[in-house]
Amino acid sequence: MIDEDDLPQSTIERATMLEGILIDSATGSSGDNAVYEHLRREFMQNDELKPLLPSFVRTYRNLSAFWGWVKYEDATYAGRRTLIGKGFTPLMDYLEGKGAAPGDTTVSDALATFDAEGVHAVWTKALSRRLTDPEGAITVARTLLETVCKRILDERGTVYTDKEDLPKLYSPTAKALNLAPDQHTEEPIKAILGGAMTVVNGIGTLRNRFSDAHGRGGRAPVRPSPRHASLAVNIAGAVATFLVETHLAFTG
Template sequence: MSEYPTTPLEQAKMLENILVSACEGPVADTGMYQHIRAELMQDTTLRPLLPEFVRTCRDLKHFWGYIKDFAPKWEPRRVHVRDGMTPLFDHIEGTHRSPVDTVASDVLQKFDADGVHVVWEKALARRHTDPDGAITSARTLLETVCKRILDEAGETYSDKEDLPALYKAVATKLQIAPSQHTEDAFKRILGGATSVVEGLGSLRNKIGDAHGQGGKPVRPSARHAQLAVNLAGAMATFLVDTWAVRSQ
């Protein structure tokens, strides 16, 4: 298939064009849609960014059944498709990426590509589309980093230990616990780092998607998720960099 798009951006553009055209009526040939959809669905980073109608519609016949009921006219259907594709384009084009994203991605990729880095990418992908999930991923990132460092250091921990307990063990091992320093400036900075970790754990428990909530649940916005993910990324990078120095 010589005209098949090879990059995620090209695939996203063609997918959008196919869907916009399909808003006008039933489409018999759905091969290209199915190929692009299958490839994007296999990407663990991009899949959560796909609009729900792409994730649930296996071919254009299913999409037509969905879109014709969404609105009777073509233009509202097209707007719906373009709006649904926006998070995917924003991620691919880097619209919502910040400097810490790149730095943390590089450090965490080198540290543990199959474990830590996958969780980090999931947190990044969820920030603007699934704030609850992003906050949960932010805590999972720090838990995974702490456990990975403790494993490499030959230290033991139980499955019942929560994030603050894991971080305390890692901080002590890396000599970054506030109590291990006498300089007031360092004690303040490292105490702040401890507070960040404890705050992320508390935020996730209060408004993340890891626990059921009562009749008036507090829902985080994208800015809350952005803050949580950026803080987790900065802390994870700090821990990994410190471990790299201490373990030499």
């Protein structure tokens, strides 16, 4: 039985401990298998961090199985340390803030307040995929906006069909919230709201061109990078937050 008081409190310290246990196991020391299994299970149950775990952590449930793999990957201790360190780089970078955008916390707070189990779950999935699965992150960015629009339309009693794409969902949502450009006369406001509508259409286009949502034929297009995914996710988060905050202001 693991005593939580014996483990570090912060997530990054727990990740460092997990990495250290694997390095010990791979370099002739006896790693603590019980702690390894406990920490691995904790990270595997975290939807935000699981995709950032090294593939060997996701694959090997105990140190014995890990040793059976790593001893053949590199014959030297130095090589194994490098292998494990590289495997943990995405997770450690993310936990140190290198994978975070300035608006992540604000967006997370707004979406969690709106619907912690639905909308916020989609946002969390999008965040976790930006670095490791750019195509998937672009798909989830659109899903985030679709989810927010549907939730708002549901709460306002507006009928829609499952066949409607994002622009067709966004338009009635904007009108219901008085966010359509033609509902305003002030040019700066119209420009901002028109820009938001253009952004929504752009995310749909980016998703169709780059994401994993559609089969591809002919010459393969340029694959999206993490920066493309960050652009899509960050913009989707900003627009989704704007919609949520406006909806809550009207109903609060």
